[in-house]
Amino acid sequence: MDSLQASFDEKIANEQRIEPKDWMPDAFRKTVLRQMSQHAHSEVIGMQPEGNWITRAPTLHRKVILLAKIQDEGGHGLYLYSAAETLGTSREEMVQALHDGKAKYASIFNYPALTWADIGMIGWLVDGAAIVNQVSLQRTSYGPYSRAMIRICKEESFHQRQGYEATMVLARGSAEQKAMAQDALDRWWWPALMMFGPHDTDSAHTGQSMKWKLKRESNDVLRQRFVDQTVPQAEFIGLKIPDPELRWNEDRGSYDFGPIDWDEFMRVIAGDGPCNRQRLAHHVRAQQDGQWVRDAMHAYETKRQAREVA
Amino acid sequence: MKQQSLPLFEIFIRSKRGLDHRHVGSLHAEDHEQALEYARDVYLRRSEGVSIWVVRSSDITASQESDVASFYDPMDDKPYRHATHYKLPKEVDNM
Numbered sequence: 001m002d003s004l005q006a007s008f009d010e011k012i013a014n015e016q017r018i019e020p021k022d023w024m025p026d027a028f029r030k031t032v033l034r035q036m037s038q039h040a041h042s043e044v045i046g047m048q049p050e051g052n053w054i055t056r057a058p059t060l061h062r063k064v065i066l067l068a069k070i071q072d073e074g075g076h077g078l079y080l081y082s083a084a085e086t087l088g089t090s091r092e093e094m095v096q097a098l099h100d101g102k103a104k105y106a107s108i109f110n111y112p113a114l115t116w117a118d119i120g121m122i123g124w125l126v127d128g129a130a131i132v133n134q135v136s137l138q139r140t141s142y143g144p145y146s147r148a149m150i151r152i153c154k155e156e157s158f159h160q161r162q163g164y165e166a167t168m169v170l171a172r173g174s175a176e177q178k179a180m181a182q183d184a185l186d187r188w189w190w191p192a193l194m195m196f197g198p199h200d201t202d203s204a205h206t207g208q209s210m211k212w213k214l215k216r217e218s219n220d221v222l223r224q225r226f227v228d229q230t231v232p233q234a235e236f237i238g239l240k241i242p243d244p245e246l247r248w249n250e251d252r253g254s255y256d257f258g259p260i261d262w263d264e265f266m267r268v269i270a271g272d273g274p275c276n277r278q279r280l281a282h283h284v285r286a287q288q289d290g291q292w293v294r295d296a297m298h299a300y301e302t303k304r305q306a307r308e309v310a
Numbered sequence: 311m312k313q314q315s316l317p318l319f320e321i322f323i324r325s326k327r328g329l330d331h332r333h334v335g336s337l338h339a340e341d342h343e344q345a346l347e348y349a350r351d352v353y354l355r356r357s358e359g360v361s362i363w364v365v366r367s368s369d370i371t372a373s374q375e376s377d378v379a380s381f382y383d384p385m386d387d388k389p390y391r392h393a394t395h396y397k398l399p400k401e402v403d404n405m
Contacts, residue, residue: 017328019361065390072391128405143328161396161405168398236402 012213017143020086028212031205032142033087034103035214037094040080041105045279047073049113050122058116065162066119072159076152083144099284106130107265108191110273117170117177117184123163125185125192125230131160132226133196141213164233171237178238185234186242193257194265196223202262227255318367319345321352323359331363342366 004023011018018024047070054070057063081091097103108126113119134156137149170181197219200206209215234241245258267273316338322331334353339345345364354362373381389395398405 011327019324019327021361061390064388068388068391146328147330157393158391158396161393161398162390164402164405165396165398233402233405236399 012141012211015213016141017146018141019143027208028214029087031209031212032145032214033084033089035209036080036084036087036142036145036148037089037097038104038106040077040084040094041098041103042109043073043077043080045105045109045283046126048279048282049109049111049275050119052113053116053119056116057119062119062166069123069159069162072155076148076155079148079151080145083142083148086144095287099280099287101271101280104269105279106195107268107273108195110268110276110279111187111191112275114187115180115184117167117180118188120163120166120170120181121184121188123159123161124167124233125163125188126195127156127159127163128230129192129195129226131156132222132229136217136222137215139213139216145214167239168237171239181237182239185239189242190260190264191268193223193227193260196220196226198262198265224254227257231255316340319349319364320367320370321345321349322363322365323349323353324361324363325359327360331361334358336367339364 005025008018008022008024008028011022018028050066050070050073054063054066057066081094084094085091094103098105113122131153134149134153138146138153140146140149167181167184170177172178197203197206200218200220203219206215206218210218231241231246243258245256247256248254249256268276271277317340318336319339319342320336321334323334324331337345337348337352339348342364346362349362349364353359385391
C-alpha cells in the first residue's frame with residue numbers, strides 16, 4: 001500500500017475529516033460526490049411539491065412560513081452544490097447529469113402533494129426523516145459535507161416543527177380536517193420510511209461508506225430512530241400510523257413495524273413514480289426559462305468590464 | 311531609496327481538520343507564496359493550524375456596516391424562520 005493511501009486511512013481511523021486538497025482514493029471521491037450531488041438535487045427538487053401550495057395556503061401566516069421554508073431548501077441545495085464543487089466538478093455538470101437521468105434525487109419527491117394536509121406531512125415526516133439522517137451526517141468524514149450538514153441542521157429545525165404544528169391544527173379541527181390529515185399520513189408514512197434506503201443487508205453502498213465514515217449509522221438504525229420518535233407524536237394528536245403490525249417491543253425498547261414495499265421503492269427510483277417525469281420536466285423548464293436572466297447578467301458584466309478598461 | 315509598499319494579504323487559518331478556515335489577521339508580502347511563508351512565521355509559531363489560506367486584501371469585497379439596516383432589516387419581522395416560533399405541547403416539544 002502506498003503512503004498516500006496509508007495517510008488517508010490513518011486520517012479516517014483517527015476521526016479526522018478529509019479536506020478538499022487532501023489525496024483521496026478515486027472511489028471515495030466518486031462516492032462522496034454522488035452522495036452530495038444527490039442530496040443537493042433533493043433539496044432543489046423538493047421545492048416543487050411544496051411550491052405547488054404557495055398560492056393556495058389557507059392563511060397568509062401559513063403562506064409566509066411555506067415561502068420561508070422553500071427559500072431555505074433552495075439555500076440548502078446551494079450549500080451542497082458548493083460542497084460538491086470542492087471536488088472539482090461544476091454546477092453545470094451536476095445539473096446536466098440530473099437532466100440526463102444519470103444523477104438521482106430522493107424518491108420521496110416523486111409523490112404529489114394532493115391536499116393542504118400534505119404540506120404539514122412533508123414538514124413533519126419528510127423533513128423529520130431528513131433531519132434524522134442529516135444529524136448523523138454532521139459527523140461525515142468529508143469536511144465540506146460535514147460543515148454543510150451542520151449549517152443545514154441548524155436552519156432546518158423549524159421545518160419539522162411547523163409541519164407538525166400545521167398537522168396538529170388539522171387533527172384538532174373539524175372531522176373533515178382530521179380525515180384530511182389522516183389521509184395524508186396514510187399516503188406519506190411508507191414513502192417516508194423508504195427515505196432511509198434499502199435494508200442494511202441489501203444496500204449496495206452502505207458497507208464501504210461506513211468504513212470510510214461517510215455514513216456514520218446504517219439505514220436501518222436511522223429508520224428505527226425515526227419510527228421511535230414519530231409514533232408517539234402521531235398518537236399525541238390522535239392520528240393512526242397506517243401499519244397493522246406496528247407495536248412496542250419491550251425487549252428492544254423500540255417499535256416493531258411491518259414490511260416495506262420495496263417493489264414500489266424500486267419502481268419509483270427507476271423513474272415510474274407518480275411525478276418523476278413532471279418533476280424533471282419542471283426543473284428543465286425552470287432552467288431554460290431562466291436562461292435570459294443569466295444571459296442578461298453576463299452581457300451587463302461584459303459591458304461593465306469593457307467600460308472599466310476604456 | 312525608493313519607498314515601495316507591498317500588497318496586503320488577509321490570512322485565514324484552519325485550526326483543525328473539519329473546521330472552517332477563520333480570519334486571523336493580515337500581513338504584507340510580495341506575492342501569494344511569500345504571504346504563505348510569512349503567515350506561517352507570524353500566525354503559526356505554536357502549531358495553531360493545519361492549513362493556511364492567503365487572499366489579497368484588494369480581492370475582498372465587503373459589505374458596509376452603515377448598510378446594515380437595509381441588509382438585515384427585512385429579516386427582523388420574520389420570527390417564523392425560527393423553531394421557537396412554533397409552540398408545541400411539552401409532550402412533543404422535543405423536536
